[in-house]
Amino acid sequence: MDKLKAAIEKIMEKDCDMAVISKNENIFYLTGFRPSARAFLILTDEPFLMVTSMDIDEAENSSIDVFEFKKSEDVKEKIGSLSPKAVIFEPSLPIGTFNKLRDSFKFVIEDIIGNLRMIKEKFEIEYIKEALRIAEESFREIEVEGVEAMIAANLEYHMKIKGSMKPAFDTIVASGIRSSNPHAKVSFNKIKTPVVIDWGATWKYYYSDTTRTIVKREVEEEMLDILLDAQREGVKTAKPGVKASYIDKVVRGVISEYGYEDNFIHSTGHGIGLEVHEPPSLSVNEDIKLEKNMIVTIEPGIYIKGKFGMRIEDMVLIKKNPKILNTLPSRI
């Protein structure tokens, strides 16, 4: 209920008297109810949920009022009956749905919940650590051999039987020349080094996200050293009060020193929790300052087109002495 209160304060700060929360992760965060279909949390003096027939039983287990809707018009009507003056909608709301809900009231497009979600409560940190524990334990069970798809299938299988709800994302196993594509799909190629493995588990809707690269040749070893150096420097700076963009600057700086500036083609990391990628972004334009109990990934990578690439990714808890949550060694 504290979270609901904090959300309602945010609404007042924006001079609004209602917010329509449509992002499933945010509805879950505020109410404990996880929609399986389109749903809306209407935040006013007396918040309530609007759900379809599919979700009505589940929603009624939450502590706030629930109404069923069949069509968007039902939601629009219900909102209208409260005569709001100014309504906050979320940036993630599809424009088609927005057009069905908008009315004569003023509106503001703002993600008021995403910012609340950045700082993790104690139980959230535990859930994220549990997801990570499952992911790492599963990695320890498998052999990195054979074809890429088999390694991914094994990892996902072990995560599931250890209690992961689902893979946090499509597990990446990209080896040899394919490692130069940071988002490569698994293939049925037999692996050769380097082997980039990027995987995560889900515990009670909270995610983990980790990458390890298995190297063999000296040139690969050397590149991994650069990434570990960059990551180490990044982790050191991941303290409360530091701008998220500064970590990116530090990590990118180390990689640049070695001449690979143009080969680090993605941001340094991202917040993680109920979404795999959530604020803050550790990237050049992110103004958000880190705060205690945020959890972010730090994942420097170097990709050489047509040759190979690699990445190392750990999850870091922001505090005065930044803590790497991973227990798996960086070098496998």
Add this chain to the structure above:
Amino acid sequence: MDKLKAAIEKIMEKDCDMAVISKNENIFYLTGFRPSARAFLILTDEPFLMVTSMDIDEAENSSIDVFEFKKSEDVKEKIGSLSPKAVIFEPSLPIGTFNKLRDSFKFVIEDIIGNLRMIKEKFEIEYIKEALRIAEESFREIEVEGVEAMIAANLEYHMKIKGSMKPAFDTIVASGIRSSNPHAKVSFNKIKTPVVIDWGATWKYYYSDTTRTIVKREVEEEMLDILLDAQREGVKTAKPGVKASYIDKVVRGVISEYGYEDNFIHSTGHGIGLEVHEPPSLSVNEDIKLEKNMIVTIEPGIYIKGKFGMRIEDMVLIKKNPKILNTLPSRI
């Protein structure tokens, strides 16, 4: 390229001179390039892609021009440089992104590509059948015994090693009282009948979606008979020229005859292809008429709160003699 032409004709029909395609499935459908991050396909006389640095190499393999963008403003600027008079945006575009792209031009919110995608080309039908073949073959490999999560993990493992890119959705294995929830998450409960298993595979981005229910007690057998009766009647009507809502009416009618009208709490089915749920919807308000080579699911279900529930789901190719694509028996 025929698809691009068809899309551009749709733009002209709406008196517009540009469309901004932002839905990844639609970009893939029109260009063969699958974005791994936010991307835009700008449809004008000379269509082009706008992608981030992550996707630039992949995008350049497609046959149309590619530009890189770093921020939404870059996309807005590029659009502005072409001085469009009226631009189509997709209903799925997040309102936050829309606000960053809109400009002085007029705009229309319309899903012009979704309708094109409903009718499948020959290769698309083959891909969907291949996804279904993988899913069914995987089902044949597993034993339905032990705990729910184990059954789901086994199914997903077999699908992946047979070439499925990923599960089409979180595999549902819901048994005993939990079967009364059509969207139940897997648990670590030992199964008891009925066991509802809803699963699908992905072949080259095309999905399958199937449900089987394993029954034992006579009361369960009888309910399954009702579903099979309803499904049979639905399949018979799934012909070109028939309104999608009519199939829903027929299926719902059979279930109502047996007195379970209020227990069939979802629609009768949905189109399937590059998305698991895509138009047409086989539901009460769907005005779309079926056409040859659409593929839809027909999935009647009965859910008795606090007791049990079940569903049976097959994929049907629309033609004069509607064809069930599944080969797995309805009764396992």
